[in-house]
Amino acid sequence: MQNTLKSAAVFTGLGLHSGEAVRMVVHPAPADTGVWFRRTDLDLADPLIPARWDAVVPSKLCTLVANPSGVSVSTIEHIMAALAGCAIHNALIEIDGPEVPILDGSSVPFVQTFLEIGLRVQEAPVRAIRVVKPVEVREGEAVARLEPSDNLEIDFRIDFAEAAIGRQEKHLSMANGAFVRELCDSRTFCLQADVDRMRANGLALGGTLENAVVFEDGEVLSPGGLRHDDEPVRHKMLDALGDLSLAGGPILGRYTGIRAGHALTNRLLRALFADASAYRFVDVGGMTDRKLPGMGVHRGDLPVHA
Template sequence: MQTTLKNKVSFKGVGLHSGARVCATVHPASAEYGIWFRRTDLADGDVLIPARWDCVERSPLCTKLVNEAGISVSTVEHLMAALAGCGLQNALIEIDGPEVPILDGSSAQFVDAFLAAGIQMLDAPSRAIRILKPVEVREGAAWARLSPGDTLEIDFQIDFEEAAIGRQQKTLNMANGAFVRELSDSRTFCRRADVDTMQANGLALGGVPGENAVVFDGDLVESGGGLRHADEPVRHKMLDALGDLALAGAPILGRYEGHRAGHALTNKLLRALFANPEAYRVVTCDADVARLLPGAGLRHADLALTA
């Protein structure tokens, strides 16, 4: 069955790139509502923004949604990953600024609040997007692919010159709360060499190494207490991928592979998928399929099992 929150939850913090203070409140919603953002700081015009793949505007280093009136909200990927990872399919997110709060740079605080608030089953069947044929997109050395599979499986590989990152690869079946246990606490990261460039271009103004981001400089790690996982960077890339895939509008049943992929490439992959009706089918989930979706059977106690 479709789901929503039992109770609303609020998050206060700063935007990673804007540095501005912001509050986002996630409200329960009815079946078939989907995920929408509402800009409460704007009085005029269309302030509702659908969390949908065809509303993504190419933006450096984050996922930005823009509606037909040009109203936007950015850095939605960690919140979207938390919603998807908790199996939440319907919600209204009221936000009083243009960027979702970064919190600690991961999805952990979103997940904790969602599971504490409780998940409500709704009187409508869940749907999923089953991948029927492989779809692949490339940009230089980076590529991303969707191929058939019984559950959502994410396989990601990164390769950085920094010795503290290097080459990392991880594969994870996202069924049965795996996102919460394995990925949700992995933080956003960047290279020290890129920080000054980003800030000179008006980005990462709210980034604080060790507080809401991990910064790598050669073999050094600025994280405020060390890494949460030895392979935290690739886990965070998988977290981002789940958040970006959640903009498909329904859980995906298939295998996602990313090699040096980022937000823009994953969105390009969704656009290629939906441009080819023979590559997918929207299916109604029976009980057996529903048990394989991310978040199915998840409990708040599962947070204590994070690796």
Template sequence: MQTTITSQVEFHGVGLHSGVAACLRILPALPGRGIVFRRTDMDGAGAEIPARWDLVKQSPLCTRIENAQGVAVSTVEHVMAALVGCGIHNATIEIDGPEVPILDGSSAAFVRGILSKGVRKMAAPLKALRVRDTVEVQKGEAWARLVPHDTLLIEFNIEFEDAAIGTQKKLLNMSNGSFVRELSNSRTFCRKADVEQMRANGLALGGTYENAVVVDGAQVLSPGGLRYRDEAVRHKMLDALGDLGLAGMPILGHYQGFRAGHALTNDLLRALFATPEAYEIVDCDEDIAARLPGAGVHWGEIPEVA
């Protein structure tokens, strides 16, 4: 069955790229609404932006959605990953500014907030998107694909010159609460060499060593170091789950990414929906529901964070 959050939960912080302070609230929503962002600093129906793949306006280093009236919300990927990973299908996300707060750079605070309120089942059937044929997109050396599978697998490969990251590869089944246990507290990361350039381009204005992992060669400059040896690839998987959540329903398929980012994952969803024979919409019986992200999530499995 479809779900929503049991009651409202609130978060405060600053946007990673804008540096603008924001208050974000996740509220219960009716069946069939999906995930919808609402800008509380705007008036009228144009203040709402559905969390959909076709409303993504591709921008560097984050996922930005924008409605027909030009109202946008940026850096939605971490809260989207938390909603997908906790099995929330319907919610209204109120936000009083242009960018989701970065918090500690991961999804952990969003996950804790959602699970502290609880997930409520609704009297409405749930549908899922099952990948039937392989779909792939490529840009330069980077590529992403979706391959048929009976659950959601996320597989990622990254390669960085900095020895603190290097080459990393990981594959996880997203059912059985693995997102909460394995990925939710992995933080966004960047190279120190890129920080000055990003800020010159009006990005990372709210970034600090506390809300992002900053590396310089073999050194990890952020206090406390890494939470996992392979925290970087785990965070890329977190981002991919959040971006796949913009499909509007749970996905049954194997996502594979090599040096992929937000734009390429969105390109992949656009390619998938442009190929009707590559997918089918199925009703979720108990067997399918047990294989979706969010199934089997327990409060006690959320990793501790500093």
């Protein structure tokens, strides 16, 4: 069955790229609402923005959604991953700025708050998207692919010249709270040279060593080091779940990402929905619920340090 929060969740912090202070409130929403953002700082006729694949517009280094009036919210991938990973299907997210707060650079602050508040079960089945034939998009050496599977699986591979990252790969089924246990605390990462370049271009203004893992010359510059030996690939999987959640419902299929990023995953969703023979909508209930991300998760699934 579908879920929403029992009560509102409040988050405050800085936008990673804008550096602007922002207050964000995640409200419960009725069944079959889906996830929507509402800009509370703009006096416009249409402040609502759907968290949906066809509302994504090109953006550097993050996922950004906008409505036809041009009202937008950026860096939504971590909050979207948290909602999907906690099986929260319906929410209205009010935000008084253009960018979701980065907090610690992972999804764990969102997840922790959601699990503390608790979920309310709604009397409506979850409508999932079952992948029935492979769909793939490529850009250079980067690949994103969806294939049939009984539940959502994520298989990700990265390869960086930076010695402290190198080649990493991981495969997980997202059923039974795996996102909360395995991925939600993995932070965004970059090279110090990337930070310097982004700031020169007016980006990463809210980034610090406390909300991103920064690498330089084989070393981890962020205090405390890594939360996982393979934290970078885990974070890429976190991002992938957030971007895949923009499909409009949980995906039943296997996602493979090879050097893939936000833009390529969105292209993959566009390719999927452009081919009516590649998917079908299915109502999910009963024991099949357990195959969906977040179903049955509880606070004990949170990483020990959270």
